[in-house]
């Protein structure tokens with residue numbers, strides 16, 4: 001850290017991705033002195049992501065509680081994007097829906113029908129389409145496509161534009177940056193006192209927001225945060241003079257899943273993404289790129305004409321239940337905003353609101369209540385089961401004294 005870098009603040013935010021920047025902007029706009037220790041922007045999942053805003057098409061069996069949070073964030077998006085644009089003078093990247101899911105073969109069509117039935121049971125809006133109807137909406141689809149499902153509410157947001165706009169909006173309300181990485185959170189008498197950076201310098205603050213995505217488990221000085229990196233390889237194609245899809249296309253192709261996300265102005269189509277449990281493996285592999293291009297071609301044959309402009313790797317911040325960790329840490333003054341896994345672009349508006357409500361009013365928004373870090377506290381869960389008589393305390397490894405802690 002140089003002499004010009006900050007040494008004290010009201011709030012230190014760890015991480016310069018969408019969660020960190022959106023939270024910092026909200027807190028500084030409310031009058032707090034905020035420092036962001038940003039890490040490396042190029043490595044952030046927020047830079048790499050595709051930017052689908054897909055609470056409906058991303059819905060997965062068993063994740064119905066998460067669906068509520070996803071829908072709440074989607075509802076906030078239009079006003080959030082307008083506010084960011086006004087505050088920064090830059091485009092937010094928001095692009096209206098619909099999203100078109102398609103099935104390539106008969107097995108894929110059966111899977112799409114199951115998804116459609118599930119969405120219907122949840123009361124989520126979607127309409128099943130024949131192949132012809134799907135191709136009327138998106139003429140670039142392969143004629144062999146079997147069936148479609150139109151989801152009017154799912155949209156997209158150019159995450160790189162959003163990150164740039166949030167950074168600029170933050171700077172305009174006084175957010176300061178400290179270059180580098182946080183090594184540990186400093187504390188005394190069970191409350192945070194600031195952070196110490198990898199270069200040994202420190203920033204003192206009574207509040208620390210942990211928002212460093214897949215790296216959240218690496219910061220020491222706090223109890224371990226159960227976040228792991230879920231690697232994703234992703235491509236950016238430049239359509240050049242060729243037409244690009246008019247809508248976000250998600251495709252089941254011979255049992256695998258792929259998406260093509262067009263940007264405004266025909267400048268880019270994002271094709272993603274692999275899902276790999278390989279830790280922080282930075283390699284773009286021949287197999288990863290091959291599979292993405294192969295499946296993109298099955299859905300949209302025209303995609304083989306596009307220029308391969310970028311192949312990159314990002315790390316989704318995964319948690320044991322695939323839902324984010326939003327809430328107070330065990331140390332007073334510590335706020336957690338991480339673990340957004342495959343929905344972090346979508347969850348940016350609600351995360352900023354949850355963090356602001358916690359820091360400014362010490363209140364957990366109702367919609368965020370199920371996502372506190374305490375849900376991973378093994379001892380607490382065991383204690384609750386013991387109290388309900390469901391588990392033998394000795395088998396659960398607890399002594400009487402533990403129960404009084």
Ligand SMILES: Cc1cc2nc3c(=O)[nH]c(=O)nc-3n(C[C@H](O)[C@H](O)[C@H](O)COP(=O)(O)OP(=O)(O)OC[C@H]3O[C@@H](n4cnc5c(N)ncnc54)[C@H](O)[C@@H]3O)c2cc1C
Pocket residue numbers: 014015016017018019020037038039040041042043044045046047048049050051052053180181182183211212213214215216219231232233234272273313314315316317337338339340341342343344345346347
């Ligand atoms: C391939 C891929 C595709 C995706 N597609 C979508 C999508 O279509 N829609 C969607 O909603 N979501 C998508 N996601 C998920 C989304 O990108 C993430 O959930 C979201 O970006 C996480 O944001 P974040 O701010 O928590 O973390 P990040 O964006 O990863 O930012 C964390 C930052 O913290 C920094 N950092 C790390 N350690 C430290 C430290 N010790 N001190 C200071 N800084 C530190 C890092 O350098 C990084 O800049 C995708 C993710 C991937 C990988």
